[in-house]
Amino acid sequence: MARREELTGIFPDTMRGRWTQAFSQAERLQEIRLGVGLPVRLRFSGEEKFLSPQGSLSGSVRDAWHVTDRELDGIVRHICRYSPYAFENEIRQGFLTVPGGHRVGMAGQVVLNEDGTVRNISHIRFLNIRISHEVIGAAEKAMPWLYSRGRFLNTLLVSPPGCGKTTMLRDIVRQVSDGNPCGPGRQVGVVDERSEIAGSFMGIPQNRLGIRTDVLDGCPKVQGMMLLMRSMAPAVVAVDEIGGREDMSALFQVLRSGSSVVATMHGDSMEDVKGRINGSMVSASSGTETAAQGYRPGDCFERFVFLEKAQGRCRIREILGSDGRRLFSET
Amino acid sequence: MLRLAGSVMVIAGCIGFAAGICRERNQRLRLLVQIRAVYETMKYYIAYQKATIPEALMHLSEKEQEPFGEAFEAVYRGIYEGSENLPAIWREQMERALSGTPLKEQEKKLLYDFPRCLGFMEEGAQALALDGLIREAGLQIEQMEKQRQEKNRMIMSLGAAGGVLLSILLL
Numbered sequence: 431m432a433r434r435e436e437l438t439g440i441f442p443d444t445m446r447g448r449w450t451q452a453f454s455q456a457e458r459l460q461e462i463r464l465g466v467g468l469p470v471r472l473r474f475s476g477e478e479k480f481l482s483p484q485g486s487l488s489g490s491v492r493d494a495w496h497v498t499d500r501e502l503d504g505i506v507r508h509i510c511r512y513s514p515y516a517f518e519n520e521i522r523q524g525f526l527t528v529p530g531g532h533r534v535g536m537a538g539q540v541v542l543n544e545d546g547t548v549r550n551i552s553h554i555r556f557l558n559i560r561i562s563h564e565v566i567g568a569a570e571k572a573m574p575w576l577y578s579r580g581r582f583l584n585t586l587l588v589s590p591p592g593c594g595k596t597t598m599l600r601d602i603v604r605q606v607s608d609g610n611p612c613g614p615g616r617q618v619g620v621v622d623e624r625s626e627i628a629g630s631f632m633g634i635p636q637n638r639l640g641i642r643t644d645v646l647d648g649c650p651k652v653q654g655m656m657l658l659m660r661s662m663a664p665a666v667v668a669v670d671e672i673g674g675r676e677d678m679s680a681l682f683q684v685l686r687s688g689s690s691v692v693a694t695m696h697g698d699s700m701e702d703v704k705g706r707i708n709g710s711m712v713s714a715s716s717g718t719e720t721a722a723q724g725y726r727p728g729d730c731f732e733r734f735v736f737l738e739k740a741q742g743r744c745r746i747r748e749i750l751g752s753d754g755r756r757l758f759s760e761t
Numbered sequence: 762m763l764r765l766a767g768s769v770m771v772i773a774g775c776i777g778f779a780a781g782i783c784r785e786r787n788q789r790l791r792l793l794v795q796i797r798a799v800y801e802t803m804k805y806y807i808a809y810q811k812a813t814i815p816e817a818l819m820h821l822s823e824k825e826q827e828p829f830g831e832a833f834e835a836v837y838r839g840i841y842e843g844s845e846n847l848p849a850i851w852r853e854q855m856e857r858a859l860s861g862t863p864l865k866e867q868e869k870k871l872l873y874d875f876p877r878c879l880g881f882m883e884e885g886a887q888a889l890a891l892d893g894l895i896r897e898a899g900l901q902i903e904q905m906e907k908q909r910q911e912k913n914r915m916i917m918s919l920g921a922a923g924g925v926l927l928s929i930l931l932l
């Protein structure tokens with residue numbers, strides 16, 4: 431389905447006419463923000479525009495379309511296929527994925543359980559539609575450094591938010607799965623806790639992840655990694671945003687079983703990585719992971735890919751080996 | 762002899778006409794039972810399988826006979842493949858499916874009103890919302906069944922009597 435059609439399909443047909451002009455620039459569109467009583471805002475690669483009720487785009491808020499509660503309810507119902515009960519878990523987490531892999535974030539009045547956990551969002555009043563931009567070939571420059579004699583090396587992608595970690599992870603998964611000049615196609619298992627890697631809708635990946643990829647969508651990382659190891663025998667396991675104590679324990683189990691790992695982590699330097707890995711292992715040391723105290727990042731990962739954003743473009747700042755030696759840099 | 766034959770044919774025609782009315786009433790009853798069964802099955806898909814409405818319709822389209830099977834599939838395809846509005850496509854398809862049936866407007870409303878009871882955040886509540894339509898269908902079925910024998914007998918008698926009267930007048 432063409433991107434324009436995917437985006438148009440997010441809205442009920444009574445509103446579709448208004449989006450024609452906006453979606454004619456779908457390739458540049460990054461985000462749509464809707465809120466009851468608030469102007470409709472669209473973010474196009476850096477610049478913000480307002481949408482008028484007639485469908486024109488302008489920089490002025492004065493003529494903007496202010497969404498009513500009925501209109502927003504209509505959009506939410508349509509996104510949920512008129513079955514919000516079937517998306518209860520997704521709504522509870524604050525987002526759901528629509529065809530095309532676009533993510534719809536939701537906010538409003540939260541209903542809590544007796545134990546204080548979120549039960550649901552009863553009045554959804556704010557939507558943030560993040561447009562998925564799959565970048566085929568995003569990992570092209572990194573791939574030769576992530577293999578050694580045809581074996582995929584345990585890789586950690588590190589960057590602050592918004593520098594393209596998930597985009598690169600997605601492309602690495604696709605290339606490892608399909609095979610590439612550095613190595614043959616391998617079986618890949620993706621644990622996609624927040625539906626960001628595969629952008630699955632009703633369990634079907636909306637992004638291209640390769641022919642040998644199995645996806646566990648919406649599954650917590652720890653259970654997901656164990657489940658994949660038991661059931662799908664992946665040669666490479668991919669996970670997004672690791673960092674917690676339990677995540678690291680599960681990761682070590684995957685490494686011990688002989689599979690390779692490719693993961694992402696928030697951070698900006700090797701010190702951050704060390705802090706997160708050791709921090710998590712130290713806190714785990716009171717339990718079963720005593721032996722892992724004082725772990726060095728190089729003990730679990732063989733390649734560290736640091737990403738950065740410069741002049742509005744995401745790029746590889748450097749790729750380091752397990753000994754901290756710089757292997758490649760785009761800067 | 763010809764007159765006698767004519768009279769017999771007029772009487773037979775009137776009885777046939779009455780039988781047609783009875784058959785139509787039976788068909789209405791059968792359709793109402795079918796509508797109730799559709800909602801009950803849908804309730805199962807929602808409450809126990811947590812299926813979305815379009816998915817439930819897809820399953821129903823494989824099981825249901827005409828006039829609903831094709832209509833349910835069209836609604837499912839419209840929503841999943843065409844991203845159409847459920848209320849609009851539902852109304853369009855149900856109107857098409859029911860166009861050749863003898864159902865009265867009030868009975869057709871049982872199907873037309875379906876999109877109005879959607880939108881609950883929890884499957885139990887959504888399933889319960891369908892109960893209203895199931896109950897309404899049940900009441901109409903009960904009423905028709907209660908009156909069926911009595912009314913069918915009356916229609917047949919009136920048909921026969923009408924035929925006799927007409928033949929006397931024509932003789």
